[in-house]
Amino acid sequence: MNIGAPLQQKGIKLMILGSGELGKEVIMEAQRLGVETIAVDRYDGAPAMQTAHRSYVIDMLEADKLKEIVRWEKPDYIVPEIEALATEALIELEEEGFRVIPTARAAHLTMDREGIRRLASEELKIPTASYQFADNIEELASAVKEIGTPCVIKPVMSSSGKGQTVCRSEADIETSWQEAVGSGRGKKNRVIVESFIPFESEITLLTVQSISGTSYCEPIGHEQKDGDYIQSWQPHPMPAAQLEQAKKIASEVTAALGGYGLFGVELFLTKDHVYFSEVSPRPHDTGMVTLATQHLSEFALHVRAVLGLPVEDIVFHRAGASYAVKAEKESKNYHIEGAQEALLIPETELRIFGKPETKPGRRMAVAISLGADVEEAKQRSKQAAEKINIIEE
Numbered sequence: 412m413n414i415g416a417p418l419q420q421k422g423i424k425l426m427i428l429g430s431g432e433l434g435k436e437v438i439m440e441a442q443r444l445g446v447e448t449i450a451v452d453r454y455d456g457a458p459a460m461q462t463a464h465r466s467y468v469i470d471m472l473e474a475d476k477l478k479e480i481v482r483w484e485k486p487d488y489i490v491p492e493i494e495a496l497a498t499e500a501l502i503e504l505e506e507e508g509f510r511v512i513p514t515a516r517a518a519h520l521t522m523d524r525e526g527i528r529r530l531a532s533e534e535l536k537i538p539t540a541s542y543q544f545a546d547n548i549e550e551l552a553s554a555v556k557e558i559g560t561p562c563v564i565k566p567v568m569s570s571s572g573k574g575q576t577v578c579r580s581e582a583d584i585e586t587s588w589q590e591a592v593g594s595g596r597g598k599k600n601r602v603i604v605e606s607f608i609p610f611e612s613e614i615t616l617l618t619v620q621s622i623s624g625t626s627y628c629e630p631i632g633h634e635q636k637d638g639d640y641i642q643s644w645q646p647h648p649m650p651a652a653q654l655e656q657a658k659k660i661a662s663e664v665t666a667a668l669g670g671y672g673l674f675g676v677e678l679f680l681t682k683d684h685v686y687f688s689e690v691s692p693r694p695h696d697t698g699m700v701t702l703a704t705q706h707l708s709e710f711a712l713h714v715r716a717v718l719g720l721p722v723e724d725i726v727f728h729r730a731g732a733s734y735a736v737k738a739e740k741e742s743k744n745y746h747i748e749g750a751q752e753a754l755l756i757p758e759t760e761l762r763i764f765g766k767p768e769t770k771p772g773r774r775m776a777v778a779i780s781l782g783a784d785v786e787e788a789k790q791r792s793k794q795a796a797e798k799i800n801i802i803e804e
């Protein structure tokens with residue numbers, strides 16, 4: 412593979428669709444390999460836009476806008492960074508010869524919970540929570556009756572827990588519906604109802620599909636609140652047989668989606684079972700811990716796989732943990748205090764995303780620590796995150 416200089420005739424162009432904290436790291440890794448980078452998102456000043464060579468602000472759910480920008484820029488690689496994209500445009504662009512990561516079909520199936528759930532459960536016969544879909548409140552009531560309570564209700568298009576509620580009895584149905592249709596990122600008023608899995612732990616198994624074949628990172632355990640991640644740690648302790656089962660599921664799902672890249676396979680672990688939950692065909696928020704724990708982070712691995720470069724080994728260095736720092740209020744004029752105190756904690760680093768505005772619950776930074784074991788790393792990253800204060804004015 413030939414890599415020309417960025418901004419010159421022979422440069423390789425990578426366009427990222429979605430420019431949040433995860434995309435920012437992907438852009439920086441691509442630049443380390445001499446790639447020209449273009450960031451796209453729905454608002455100006457997004458984290459990845461601050462590091463890319465150039466950027467565009469468009470509504471990425473609008474197929475025509477997406478096609479226009481791609482045809483104008485002619486990137487060598489189109490790298491989705493969020494789910495909520497006009498994936499029908501990506502399919503068309505792929506047919507025209509553009510390369511979508513990992514594939515346009517993967518982006519399309521995972522954008523909508525229905526696509527990936529039906530693929531995993533109905534085609535691949537992988538164990539998942541039982542589920543139903545509903546398009547209005549009457550259908551929702553009958554789905555809840557069928558699945559039973561407690562159950563989890565989510566918009567088919569959303570992420571980071573937006574619009575997700577646990578429905579504990581029939582009395583919650585109305586609120587769950589309102590929450591779901593009010594917060595979904597897409598344009599559809601469709602929801603999934605899932606049986607509540609009383610898991611002992613949940614993991615992300617980062618899985619790489621590259622020219623070198625299939626490889627896995629050490630499993631990442633995580634804790635979520637209101638459907639959004641609070642902390643993650645690596646390696647998550649689990650029996651060898653269960654890890655094998657998890658890898659089998661991850662290899663089947665990622666192979667079915669096709670293409671090269673890193674995938675975040677989300678799994679629920681009970682005492683005797685592994686359930687597939689969902690998969691990101693891209694780096695995962697809980698995987699930010701790999702910025703410290705591995706010689707190649709999930710972002711570096713993604714870029715290598717995307718560019719068709721080998722991923723022969725993934726070296727895990729040391730137990731680590733990450734802890735999210737979230738805003739409480741809305742502000743266009745905030746600042747962050749406490750980095751000085753946070754970085755006194757041993758083996759700790761920070762990533763401050765530089766998002767231009769805060770919103771209640773918005774993730775603004777992350778603390779990442781190493782330790783002699785996962786427990787020590789968890790304590791350190793939590794302590795560090797608690798030293799950070801977001802001052803919203």
Ligand SMILES: Nc1ncnc2c1ncn2[C@@H]1O[C@H](COP(=O)(O)OP(=O)(O)OP(=O)(O)O)[C@@H](O)[C@H]1O
Nearest residue numbers: 540563569570571572573605606607608635638639
């Ligand atoms: N069926 C379920 N049973 C038990 N817990 C669940 C279920 N579905 C979701 N959860 C909990 O909610 C979290 C978020 O759910 P899910 O991953 O489906 O949402 P999301 O909006 O796609 O989040 P993200 O984009 O951050 O991955 C899960 O990690 C898990 O903790």
Ligand SMILES: NCC(=O)N[C@@H]1O[C@H](COP(=O)([O-])[O-])[C@@H](O)[C@H]1O
Nearest residue numbers: 429430431432433434570571696773
């Ligand atoms: N769970 C998915 C996830 O973590 N996605 C990450 O959050 C950004 C959106 O953040 P915002 O909502 O604060 O703009 C996305 O762009 C991506 O980096």
Ligand SMILES: [Mg+2]
Nearest residue numbers: 571677688689
């Ligand atoms: Mg998830």
